[in-house]
Amino acid sequence: MKIVLLEDLGVSKQIIDQHSEKLKSMGHTFIAYQKSNDINILIERCQDSDILMLANMPLDKQVIESAPKLKYIDVAFTGVDHLPMDVIKNKNIAVSNASGYATQAVSELCISFMIQLLRHVREVEQRCRQAGTKDGLIGNLLNNKTVGIIGAGAIGKKTAQLCKAFGCHVIAYSRSQVNDPYIDKQVSLQTLLQQSDIVSLHCPLTPETTGMIGENELKLMKKQAILINTARGGVIDSLALAEALKNKTIAGAACDVFENEPPLTKEHPLLNCPNIIVTPHIAFASKESMIQRADIVFDNLYAWLKGQHINKV
Structure with missing residues (x-):
């Protein structure tokens, strides 16, 4: 052959x-x-x-x-x-x-994104490079946060396990029944968005999940919440997320995936947003x-x- x-x-x-x-x-x-x-x-x-x-x-x-x-x-x-x-x-x-x-690789990067956003690593690094200090910019712990996992497959479950090691409360939304020792409770999507300090996406891209996180869903989230996407870019409405970040509807985001594979055009709505980490689809690549x-x-x-x-x- x-x-x-x-x-x-x-x-x-x-x-x-x-x-x-x-x-x-x-x-x-x-x-x-x-x-x-x-x-x-x-x-x-x-x-x-x-x-x-x-x-x-x-x-x-x-x-x-x-x-x-x-x-x-x-x-x-x-x-x-x-x-x-x-x-x-x-x-x-x-x-x-x-x-x-890539289960371990993706879940480890998710934890990295969570900590970087909670501790304002991007901002304080820029200050340090410009001879600045941390004054007025104090971060938060991952410990004791409620993490919402959307999609409780292998990567979602591994991310939940790592979050539990940091002392997080983990809830999940999944289309099937979840029975996992590291997930405290299975909830509706609306409840997850309303209760989570961190929302982490781990679902496949299907007709049902395309655009599932849009303007209405982002408005359900806490103002201090952050959104992590290492799943598929099409699960999030990028324009809605860009507006949510600019308007401080949510506190931050990290996206490793986009509607199209990188390189992105300079006009992509997420590239000029405040408090977002963007990476060119590296989560799987160790x-x-x-x-x-x-x-x-x-x-x-x-x-x-x-x-x-x-x-x-």
Whole structure:
């Protein structure tokens, strides 16, 4: 079979070369490309492939439709909302993902965002660099805060566990019943927004969750509350969040994800807001999680080649 890797997996060339040699010894063709956003290049690379491997690069439906031999897509990512899943399902193409590889990395960054915002790290760092002091700018502890987790999957639960280690009260909103020792109570979305000092988003992007945090939801939050988004950018209405920050409807925010993958345009509404931390989708990207991710997707691949479909989407 012809196996095409469409983008870098964030691991050493040595690791990729080892898998390449193994696949060739099994009688398969393996080609690894650097990422391209040019649809014509992607069509050319994929048109005679049996298997595609990729991480979180968007893949247009034209690419899938131009690959008549395609049988399997191995996604080195948790979510698959960057793929045309309707077309993929219609063509009976199997899909696996790498669920779980970034649970620790994402949850650790969430805690970092919480502390940075509560302690005004961004502002006091700027003052220090300008020979200033902390005068008039005193932060708050994470301890004893109520943290609201929206989406109690693996990452949401791990974030809850870390928050409990800091002495937080943790509540959660989830579409399914939550039974977790680190979540104190499952509540409605409205109750969570009203009661939380910190709201942390961990839900997938679906038609139901798109824009779920908008103007009305932000107005329900406490004025001293902060909002953390390491889930999907489309879950938040960016214009509404920008207005909420400028009008001090809420105290702060941290966004690692946006409606479109970075780089963002200079005109993006969140880039010029007060008291927001913005990062270019780094939550999943630790050296350790990249190695684990590569292990998972190549295990997926070898299993598929043996007739087993694991980590099925």
